[in-house]
Amino acid sequence: MTEMNERVTVVDHPMVQHKLSILRSKDTPSNKFRALVKELALFEGYEATRDLQLEPVHIETPICGMTGQMLKGKKMAVVPILRAGIGMVDGVLELIPAARVGHLGMYRDPKTHEPIEYYAKMPDDIANRQVLIVDPMLATGGSATAALAYLRKQGVQHPKLMVLVAAPVGIKAVLEADPDVHVYTCAIDEKLNKDAYIVPGLGDAGDRIFGTK
Numbered sequence: 332m333t334e335m336n337e338r339v340t341v342v343d344h345p346m347v348q349h350k351l352s353i354l355r356s357k358d359t360p361s362n363k364f365r366a367l368v369k370e371l372a373l374f375e376g377y378e379a380t381r382d383l384q385l386e387p388v389h390i391e392t393p394i395c396g397m398t399g400q401m402l403k404g405k406k407m408a409v410v411p412i413l414r415a416g417i418g419m420v421d422g423v424l425e426l427i428p429a430a431r432v433g434h435l436g437m438y439r440d441p442k443t444h445e446p447i448e449y450y451a452k453m454p455d456d457i458a459n460r461q462v463l464i465v466d467p468m469l470a471t472g473g474s475a476t477a478a479l480a481y482l483r484k485q486g487v488q489h490p491k492l493m494v495l496v497a498a499p500v501g502i503k504a505v506l507e508a509d510p511d512v513h514v515y516t517c518a519i520d521e522k523l524n525k526d527a528y529i530v531p532g533l534g535d536a537g538d539r540i541f542g543t544k
């Protein structure tokens with residue numbers, strides 16, 4: 332993993348980069364695409380949970396007693412930005428089975444590229460949880476910025492944003508909009524095209540996950 336700055340981590344593990352290249356290929360069908368999004372979310376989840384706190388616990392192995400380490404501290408929540416974020420949820424839940432899931436529905440207006448919120452359902456105690464926002468794509472940053480603003484209003488602190496592919500402008504937008512969000516991404520691509528799609532990117536993540544085009 333590479334720390335781009337103290338608030339951006341690029342997960343550059345060889346396995347991640349290999350799988351990301353298969354994901355990007357236009358020849359990768361929906362079923363394979365879905366499986367890869369889930370796997371990449373699991374790998375990325377390892378990095379996004381690297382700073383979780385541990386506490387000593389006494390355990391008995393079949394051989395003897397010892398002091399092991401177990402997680403302590405805040406409970407977690409995964410918040411996918413619908414639709415495409417749903418593809419990352421199961422990967423993160425494989426890593427953190429006890430996490431709660433909050434859903435945030437948002438789509439980009441095709442003309443203005445502005446995010447439009449259409450659904451929100453969070454766990455009651457979201458303000459007391461460590462929140463991992465998941466969405467494969469960070470393009471203009473509009474959707475992620477709106478998601479962060481919504482979660483801040485709910486009292487969430489120190490949110491983390493996990494994406495698979497990010498555009499530089501999107502990263503800049505979220506870092507400027509939120510005081511301490513940490514962004515995890517598997518790649519930082521070159522730019523956006525005139526339709527605000529990431530170049531080279533991987534196309535429309537939601538359509539590729541759900542086979543809607």
Ligand code: PRP
Pocket residue numbers: 412413414415416437438439440444446466467468469470471472473474475501527535536537538
């Ligand atoms: C995609 C993607 C992000 C957003 C990124 O969602 O999953 O949520 O675009 O773009 P932005 O950074 O410019 O906001 P989309 O609006 O296509 O909705 P979908 O997931 O329902 O397909």
Ligand code: URA
Pocket residue numbers: 415468470527528529530532533534535536537
């Ligand atoms: N949303 C996507 O799904 N892909 C992009 O490249 C940009 C936004």
